[in-house]
Amino acid sequence: MAALAFEDVTVRFGAATVVGGASFSVGAGEFVSVVGPTGCGKSTLLNLAAGLLAPSSGRVLVDGVTLAGINRRAGYLFQGESLMPWRSARDNVAAGPEFAGMSRGAARAAAETWLGRVGLAGHGEKYPHQMSGGMRKRAQLAQTLVLDPPVLLMDEPFSALDVQTRQLMENELLSIWQADRKSVLFITHDLEEAISLSDRVIVLSAGPATRPLAEFAIDLPRPRDVAEIRLTAEFRAVEERIWEVLRGEVLKAYRQGEAA
Amino acid sequence: MITLWRLGLAALLLGAWHVGAESGFLSPLFFGHPVKIFAVIVEWFATGEIWRHLAITIAETLLAFASGTLCGVGGGLWLGLSPRTRAVLDPFIMAANAMPRVILAPIFAMWFGLGVASKVALGFTLVFFIVFFNVLQGVREVPPTVLNSARMLGASQRQLLRHVYLPAALSWVFSSLHVSVGMAFVGAVVAEYLGSSAGVGYLILQAEGMFDVDTVFAGIIVLTGCALVLDAGVSVAESRLLVWQPRADAARGS
Ligand SMILES: Nc1ncnc2c1ncn2[C@@H]1O[C@H](COP(=O)(O)OP(=O)(O)OP(=O)(O)O)[C@@H](O)[C@H]1O
Ligand SMILES: [Mg+2]
Numbered sequence: 001m002a003a004l005a006f007e008d009v010t011v012r013f014g015a016a017t018v019v020g021g022a023s024f025s026v027g028a029g030e031f032v033s034v035v036g037p038t039g040c041g042k043s044t045l046l047n048l049a050a051g052l053l054a055p056s057s058g059r060v061l062v063d064g065v066t067l068a069g070i071n072r073r074a075g076y077l078f079q080g081e082s083l084m085p086w087r088s089a090r091d092n093v094a095a096g097p098e099f100a101g102m103s104r105g106a107a108r109a110a111a112e113t114w115l116g117r118v119g120l121a122g123h124g125e126k127y128p129h130q131m132s133g134g135m136r137k138r139a140q141l142a143q144t145l146v147l148d149p150p151v152l153l154m155d156e157p158f159s160a161l162d163v164q165t166r167q168l169m170e171n172e173l174l175s176i177w178q179a180d181r182k183s184v185l186f187i188t189h190d191l192e193e194a195i196s197l198s199d200r201v202i203v204l205s206a207g208p209a210t211r212p213l214a215e216f217a218i219d220l221p222r223p224r225d226v227a228e229i230r231l232t233a234e235f236r237a238v239e240e241r242i243w244e245v246l247r248g249e250v251l252k253a254y255r256q257g258e259a260a
Numbered sequence: 261m262i263t264l265w266r267l268g269l270a271a272l273l274l275g276a277w278h279v280g281a282e283s284g285f286l287s288p289l290f291f292g293h294p295v296k297i298f299a300v301i302v303e304w305f306a307t308g309e310i311w312r313h314l315a316i317t318i319a320e321t322l323l324a325f326a327s328g329t330l331c332g333v334g335g336g337l338w339l340g341l342s343p344r345t346r347a348v349l350d351p352f353i354m355a356a357n358a359m360p361r362v363i364l365a366p367i368f369a370m371w372f373g374l375g376v377a378s379k380v381a382l383g384f385t386l387v388f389f390i391v392f393f394n395v396l397q398g399v400r401e402v403p404p405t406v407l408n409s410a411r412m413l414g415a416s417q418r419q420l421l422r423h424v425y426l427p428a429a430l431s432w433v434f435s436s437l438h439v440s441v442g443m444a445f446v447g448a449v450v451a452e453y454l455g456s457s458a459g460v461g462y463l464i465l466q467a468e469g470m471f472d473v474d475t476v477f478a479g480i481i482v483l484t485g486c487a488l489v490l491d492a493g494v495s496v497a498e499s500r501l502l503v504w505q506p507r508a509d510a511a512r513g514s
Contacts, residue, residue: 082409096413121440129506
């Protein structure tokens with residue numbers, strides 16, 4: 001059974017149809033990436049999966065059950081700033097365990113461990129405004145992962161990082177995923193990132209009324225190193241096939257932007 | 261260098277006042293005499309008479325501040341989170357806020373007597389609205405991603421209130437501490453001045469009744485000093501409470 005499934009989901013904001021009849025799924029333990037032109041509705045799809053937004057029609061299923069309200073099985077890494085500015089990095093990461101009833105001491109210990117894993121050891125006392133954009137992103141990642149959610153929703157999590165840190169984090173994510181096989185729905189506008197991480201890549205159509213246009217299985221061997229795998233011929237071949245589809249949509253979105 | 265200029269300016273003003281009073285150019289009946297004013301202040305502190313009055317004024321200020329802040333935070337959170345109640349109460353709140361509340365002082369004196377309670381009541385009406393509107397604003401301006409993130413991390417409705425809305429609202433309250441403490445002080449002094457049996461405002465009222473301008477000025481100077489000390493205390497509290505906020509001076513450079 002799919003960990004997450006969209007069945008003919010439509011989202012309207014007033015008169016504007018943002019998502020138009022989207023159907024796709026993420027299998028248990030599967031890593032699925034969604035790529036699409038900017039503004040097409042990627043974050044909207046994640047909000048649906050998180051249960052923060054209800055579809056105008058159609059439904060979202062979590063483990064076969066129609067989702068109503070917050071998706072309790074999912075951890076969400078937001079595209080924007082989501083840390084609580086009045087809490088230090090450590091207390092931000094400890095927030096989830098605390099909400100779940102863990103003692104403050106235990107929650108903080110768990111937070112320190114995760115801060116270390118995302119490369120923020122020793123920065124726990126800093127408040128969000130004292131950290132760089134990349135550090136805040138990593139703190140957000142730790143904040144989500146400390147709860148060990150079976151489903152991970154990630155909205156362009158690494159786009160604020162420099163190339164080196166980014167590859168480190170991508171490899172770290174892959175090893176975390178490899179270890180306990182979470183189901184991941186990963187959004188990015190970076191096609192190379194999508195391919196190097198995923199089992200499957202979904203290409204969305206340009207807005208309005210976006211929906212999956214094509215799906216590509218990525219049969220590259222695992223475990224992968226995101227830097228090395230990009231150099232293989234298979235990778236280039238897949239990339240070319242996907243880009244064939246994506247390019248048209250990006251151009252369409254670009255022209256719409258110009259016209260607007 | 262700046263300090264020197266300031267001291268010089270103060271000396272110049274005081275000197276001019278003194279010379280004016282000595283020469284009769286500034287009638288001591290209306291403008292007082294700096295040396296006599298100074299003598300009054302010295303005597304107040306020497307005999308210790310002033311402490312009782314200062315203590316009362318400061319107690320009134322702190323009580324008005326505490327009660328106004330507490331109710332302002334409570335009311336602000338309540339109405340901030342229940343838009344329907346807020347829509348119903350909105351005109352009443354606007355009216356109460358628009359009312360020149362100093363006018364209420366005699367009524368409070370009638371209800372609560374000439375003691376501390378009527379002074380606290382006036383200060384309360386001034387502080388409450390400042391805090392209340394700041395909390396409303398704070399609740400409204402919680403970033404949606406922060407709120408959604410807390411919900412995704414499993415926060416219950418109560419935990420959202422405690423860990424998201426309250427800190428967001430308090431940051432607005434803290435940033436208006438100077439104003440609300442100042443208002444509590446103004447409320448206490450004005451209420452004393454309009455009818456009381458103790459407090460620095462009472463001293464001034466008494467002296468005015470006897471056309472003792474020197475004592476009036478002495479009282480004003482003591483009040484000003486007291487306000488400055490309160491303000492400095494607020495600044496200290498502020499820097500402790502708002503460590504997590506980016507400071508304007510930190511943003512400029514460093
Ligand atoms: N609450 C809302 N009300 C009205 N319109 C909205 C709302 N949220 C999103 N939209 C619109 O829906 C469209 C898709 O937005 P969304 O944020 O999902 O795009 P995106 O693909 O994530 O973009 P990006 O790549 O820039 O992150 C946009 O045109 C946006 O203006
Ligand atoms: Mg987005």
